[in-house]
Amino acid sequence: MFDSQKVYSGSGNSPGHGSDKIQEVEIADLRKITQAVKNCYGYDFTEYAMSSFKRRIQRILELYKLPTVDHLIKKIETEKAFFEEFLPEITVNVTEMFRDPSFWREVRDHIIPNILLNHETFSIWHAGCSSGEEVFSMAILLKEMGILDKVNIIASDIDKPILSKAEKGEYIIKNMELNEKNYIRFQGTSTLKNYYEEKNGKAVMDQSLIKKVSFRNYDLVRGGVFNKFDLILCRNVMIYFNQNLQNSVLKKLHESLFKYGYLAIGSKESLIWCEIANKFIVVNNEEKIYKKIKE
Amino acid sequence: MSQFNVSNIFKAVVIGGSAGSFQGITKILANLPENFELPLILCLHRLKHVRNGFVEALSLKSVKPVTEPIDKESIRKGKVYLAPANYHMSLELGHSFSLSTEEMINNSRPAIDITLETAAYVFKEKLIGILLSGANRDGAMGMKKIKDRGGITIVQDPSDCMIDTMPRAAMELTKVDYVLNTQKIIDFLIELNKQYK
Numbered sequence: 001m002f003d004s005q006k007v008y009s010g011s012g013n014s015p016g017h018g019s020d021k022i023q024e025v026e027i028a029d030l031r032k033i034t035q036a037v038k039n040c041y042g043y044d045f046t047e048y049a050m051s052s053f054k055r056r057i058q059r060i061l062e063l064y065k066l067p068t069v070d071h072l073i074k075k076i077e078t079e080k081a082f083f084e085e086f087l088p089e090i091t092v093n094v095t096e097m098f099r100d101p102s103f104w105r106e107v108r109d110h111i112i113p114n115i116l117l118n119h120e121t122f123s124i125w126h127a128g129c130s131s132g133e134e135v136f137s138m139a140i141l142l143k144e145m146g147i148l149d150k151v152n153i154i155a156s157d158i159d160k161p162i163l164s165k166a167e168k169g170e171y172i173i174k175n176m177e178l179n180e181k182n183y184i185r186f187q188g189t190s191t192l193k194n195y196y197e198e199k200n201g202k203a204v205m206d207q208s209l210i211k212k213v214s215f216r217n218y219d220l221v222r223g224g225v226f227n228k229f230d231l232i233l234c235r236n237v238m239i240y241f242n243q244n245l246q247n248s249v250l251k252k253l254h255e256s257l258f259k260y261g262y263l264a265i266g267s268k269e270s271l272i273w274c275e276i277a278n279k280f281i282v283v284n285n286e287e288k289i290y291k292k293i294k295e
Numbered sequence: 296m297s298q299f300n301v302s303n304i305f306k307a308v309v310i311g312g313s314a315g316s317f318q319g320i321t322k323i324l325a326n327l328p329e330n331f332e333l334p335l336i337l338c339l340h341r342l343k344h345v346r347n348g349f350v351e352a353l354s355l356k357s358v359k360p361v362t363e364p365i366d367k368e369s370i371r372k373g374k375v376y377l378a379p380a381n382y383h384m385s386l387e388l389g390h391s392f393s394l395s396t397e398e399m400i401n402n403s404r405p406a407i408d409i410t411l412e413t414a415a416y417v418f419k420e421k422l423i424g425i426l427l428s429g430a431n432r433d434g435a436m437g438m439k440k441i442k443d444r445g446g447i448t449i450v451q452d453p454s455d456c457m458i459d460t461m462p463r464a465a466m467e468l469t470k471v472d473y474v475l476n477t478q479k480i481i482d483f484l485i486e487l488n489k490q491y492k
Contacts, residue, residue, distance in 0.1 A: 051385035
């Protein structure tokens with residue numbers, strides 16, 4: 001999962017890239033796996049970006065010491081409990097609070113003030129919220145702006161266990177160091193320590209931050225439009241999709257925005273190759289924030 | 296008679312570097328033929344939280360502008376690409392880049408192994424991999440993958456490196472084709488480029 005603790009020994013033979021003991025995963029294998037997953041559970045990974053998907057599969061083979069892809073497929077088909085562990089390994093759940101501090105400053109200093117010009121209350125969707133670091137970042141930002149109670153937030157993820165992790169808001173204390181650094185660069189008005197307590201080696205986030213957040217198990221690939229928002233954050237989520245899938249997900253995000261609503265994607269993502277790029281204007285190219293201008 | 300066994304079958308050059316590689320890579324970029332034909336793909340260890348400045352620093356003396364690809368950007372001839380901060384950079388079949396925020400590998404994101412391995416997968420024997428100075432073992436496995444798939448491997452001569460851990464790790468893991476100092480690496484790239492004229 002996302003915590004770096006369990007992941008790699010220093011041997012250089014990290015899971016997912018390396019060991020010769022395990023066969024090289026070929027494209028045909030990946031197709032067989034996505035087909036099995038689709039048949040048994042309905043999730044559709046056929047249009048995920050190949051390079052990272054392959055790496056995730058290789059990583060799982062090594063973590064579970066499965067000698068071949070056929071062993072993996074059999075396990076997927078016959079063990080539901082295994083699939084529940086498989087899902088969070090396939091989706092990437094590495095995230096940090098206030099990733100790209102300059103992005104968060106832009107949201108605080110320009111985007112939200114702009115929304116507030118026309119709306120007293122508004123709504124935000126974290127599409128692909130993973131373990132919730134971004135949701136807490138937003139809640140802290142809103143709290144410091146004094147408007148936390150005026151905003152409805154929906155946070156969604158494909159994976160239920162990750163979602164409950166987000167709801168719990170407990171993080172490895174070691175990770176808070178980076179989060180704190182990001183927060184300082186974000187130039188918050190307080191210190192991150194004021195938003196969590198240390199308990200049993202974990203940072204337990206202040207639950208009042210997310211009391212108005214509704215967490216929702218939702219698959220961007222298969223899910224339909226369920227609401228309209230003033231701001232959608234979908235940062236570093238679509239990078240795991242191929243261009244085709246990016247296009248279709250983007251259409252969904254577009255439909256889920258009010259006219260003149262904002263869409264934020266990752267700092268190295270872009271709408272320029274998307275079919276409906278002309279329905280957005282660039283608000284901030286450096287931070288990759290767009291505004292919907294056409295239905 | 297050429298000192299290097301090169302031809303025009305190659306489709307890309309990928310370079311990894313870490314601590315102590317900035318000088319070498321700057322020199323390489325400054326002495327690249329202006330009409331350098333192949334895409335030059337760089338994965339250099341860099342500060343995770345500093346998004347800006349590195350591309351500019353590298354471009355300063357470079358013959359060609361250095362750019363950080365956006366996710367799913369196509370790989371073009373003659374361009375110089377740099378893995379962006381805090382992302383892994385992979386190559387995809389169909390010759391485009393994919394970025395990812397997966398776990399760090401060898402304590403690094405971007406990890407050289409990921410760029411090298413995916414490049415080896417995409418370009419096979421048509422790839423040249425170069426590994427420069429560095430203080431950890433990132434890139435060694437990637438170089439092995441390049442070699443295993445029939446590509447050419449070059450490491451910076453350990454005696455020419457500020458920190459030689461990285462090229463040495465690659466030399467332990469696989470048989471590298473050339474051990475060259477920075478000037479020789481430049482000569483290699485010039486010689487390589489002549490094959491395309």
